[in-house]
Amino acid sequence: MTSQQLEYIITLADERSFSKASQKLLISQPALSQFVKNLETELNVQLFDRSTTPIKLTYAGELYVSAARKIQTIMAELDNELKDLSILNTGKLTIGTIPFRASCMLPKSIVSFKKKYPGVDIHIVENEEANLEALLADSHLDLCILSGFMDNKFLQTETLAQEQLYLAVPNSSPFNNGKEAYQLSAKDIIYDSSALFQTRPLTLSDCVKENFVLIHNDYTVTTELSQFSEFCHQNTMYTDRIETAFSWTLAGIACSFIPDTLIRYGNYQKHPVYYKLNTSFSKRDILVAYKRNRYLSKAASEYILLLKQLIGYGTWQSPNE
Known part of the structure; x- marks a missing residue:
C-alpha cells in the first residue's frame, strides 16, 4: 500500500461518496473512481458496494480499510520518531572505551x-582497545575513545587531545636516590607547575634495568624497551588495565608508564614518584574512532562535537562546572 492509496481509500470510506471524497482530496471524481477501479482490479476484490447510496464497504473493503488505518498510524508514529531522532528527543548511543577512560574521563x-x-x-562498552577496534569494525559500537596510532582501513579517526606518559616509580625504590632534580609530584602534573616544564626528562636507558608492569598489547612500549639488552623480560609483568599497573607501582611491585590523564582525573589520593621521559611513545593521541563509510548517527555526531568542545576548554568537564 502506498501512502496515496491509503489516503484515497480511507477518505472514500469515511465520506461514503465519490463526489465528497474527491472534493476533500482535491482531485476529480472520475480520477478517484478510476483509481479505485484500478486498485480493485489489482487486488482482484471489490472494496466498495456501489449499488447503494451512500456507498458502503464490502467485507474485503472493511479488511483493507482496517489494515490501512493501522498502517497510517504506524507511519505517523515512525515519522514522529524520525523527527525526534533528528532533534535527538530519542535515540541510542553506544560508546566503547577502556575502563579507565569510562570511569575517569567520560x-x-x-x-x-x-x-x-x-x-x-x-x-x-568497556574492553581492551584491540577488542574495541574489532567491535567497532563489526558495527557493534557507534564510536570508540582510544589512544595511540591506529592503522585500520575500516575505521575513521579524529584526534581529540594528547596525553603524556610518565615513568612511575614506587616511592620506596632505590631508583629514586639521587634523582630528586628529575622528580615530579602529582600536583606538579595536575596543576601544570613550573617544575613540570623546567624538569629535564629521563631516557629509557636510565630505567631499563628496573622491573616493569606493562599493558598487554602495548607493542610500542614493549618494542622500544626490547631494544635495550639490559631490559629483562623475565622481570616484566603484564596487565589489561592501566589502573592495575598504577596500583602495583603504588604498592612497590614495579615501575610503570602512567598517562597524565589518569593522574589528573583518577582522583587518587596517593601517588608514586613521576619522571618525564624522552621517548618516542611518551606522547600519544587520544582518538575518537568510528566506522568508515558508515552513516554516523546524529547522537554520535553531537557527542563527538560536545567532547571536542569540552576538551577545548582544557578539561573533560563542562565550562559551567
Whole structure:
C-alpha cells in the first residue's frame, strides 16, 4: 500500500461518496473512481458496494480499510520518531572505551550530553582497545575513545587531545636516590607547575634495568624497551588495565608508564614518584574512532562535537562546572 492509496481509500470510506471524497482530496471524481477501479482490479476484490447510496464497504473493503488505518498510524508514529531522532528527543548511543577512560574521563561529558539530550539512551562498552577496534569494525559500537596510532582501513579517526606518559616509580625504590632534580609530584602534573616544564626528562636507558608492569598489547612500549639488552623480560609483568599497573607501582611491585590523564582525573589520593621521559611513545593521541563509510548517527555526531568542545576548554568537564 502506498501512502496515496491509503489516503484515497480511507477518505472514500469515511465520506461514503465519490463526489465528497474527491472534493476533500482535491482531485476529480472520475480520477478517484478510476483509481479505485484500478486498485480493485489489482487486488482482484471489490472494496466498495456501489449499488447503494451512500456507498458502503464490502467485507474485503472493511479488511483493507482496517489494515490501512493501522498502517497510517504506524507511519505517523515512525515519522514522529524520525523527527525526534533528528532533534535527538530519542535515540541510542553506544560508546566503547577502556575502563579507565569510562570511569575517569567520560562521566562529565556524559552528564553534559544527557542534560542536553535526556531522551538519548547511552550504553558504555568497556574492553581492551584491540577488542574495541574489532567491535567497532563489526558495527557493534557507534564510536570508540582510544589512544595511540591506529592503522585500520575500516575505521575513521579524529584526534581529540594528547596525553603524556610518565615513568612511575614506587616511592620506596632505590631508583629514586639521587634523582630528586628529575622528580615530579602529582600536583606538579595536575596543576601544570613550573617544575613540570623546567624538569629535564629521563631516557629509557636510565630505567631499563628496573622491573616493569606493562599493558598487554602495548607493542610500542614493549618494542622500544626490547631494544635495550639490559631490559629483562623475565622481570616484566603484564596487565589489561592501566589502573592495575598504577596500583602495583603504588604498592612497590614495579615501575610503570602512567598517562597524565589518569593522574589528573583518577582522583587518587596517593601517588608514586613521576619522571618525564624522552621517548618516542611518551606522547600519544587520544582518538575518537568510528566506522568508515558508515552513516554516523546524529547522537554520535553531537557527542563527538560536545567532547571536542569540552576538551577545548582544557578539561573533560563542562565550562559551567
